[in-house]
Amino acid sequence: MTDNCPNCPRQxxxxxxxxxxxxxxxxxxxxxxxxHVWSTNRDLGAYGQEAA
Known part of the structure; x- marks a missing residue:
């Protein structure tokens, strides 16, 4: 899963x-x-996904 940088326009x-x-x-x-360094935390159930 990719993300967009919260510090610059990089996608x-x-x-x-x-x-x-x-x-x-x-x-x-x-x-x-x-x-820039950042992290994300997601609940897979909220995305309709199961843990692998």
Whole structure:
């Protein structure tokens, strides 16, 4: 799952790390354009997905 950088206009940034625990998935991102680092946490059930 890609994300858009919250610090600059860069779109479709791929995660550099992923962690799944139960129905929750976390992604760590680093923007290749500006170097900004951020993470996301999602509940897979809210997206109609199952943990792999």
């Amino acid at each position: 479709d940034v791929a995660p550099v790390a992923e962690h799944t625990r139960g129905q929750h998935i976390s992604h760590l991102y680093q923007c290749p354009a500006c170097g």
